[in-house]
Amino acid sequence: DSGVTQTPKHLITATGQRVTLRCSPRSGDLSVYWYQQSLDQGLQFLIQYYNGEERAKGNILERFSAQQFPDLHSELNLSSLELGDSALYFCASTLAGVEETQYFGPGTRLLVL
């Protein structure tokens, strides 16, 4: 158990819908990262937050957004969902920056029908 929690574990929805994925970092960690893992693209970095502020951006679509709240939990919002958004979404946390060990959550498996 990494100490990072993600909910829900599974999510099935339809094209055009909007979903919110939630991540709680390890106690004391200030930085949260979101990743998408799909069969054809592998593991892709989406976005990083540090202490409530966006710090780095990767291959995140404009239909996707994220935020980190004062209690340090983070949410990833996916809107206007397409079939190709079906993937595993992981969050990871570190104390500060990516140079420390990243602790990954168990992931949310999203299926868009």
Added chain:
Amino acid sequence: GESVGLHLPTLSVQEGDNSIINCAYSNSASDYFIWYKQESGKGPQFIIDIRSNMDKRQGQRVTVLLNKTVKHLSLQIAATQPGDSAVYFCAENRGEGGSYIPTFGRGTSLIVHP
């Protein structure tokens, strides 16, 4: 090695053998590298990291070698055990605007036969 499309390269070894998993990275500006292990149904797990000012780093049963000249990274697992069966990813990190941006390899599936 790295995968193309849906199929990951696979390395099959016997329990007790040493395993070597390779990774080619793309950006010569990358200066921090990490190996992850991902078991089925779980998130990636940090194994070992190395900075670009080093060419070798050892952990418990694992060694990472970095060759910056050819942009190649390898992970050596000594005395491989069935519990080592998983997908292994390398990640290269480059500094950008005060943070690091990771880029992951596709992964190699390691199968350890008892």
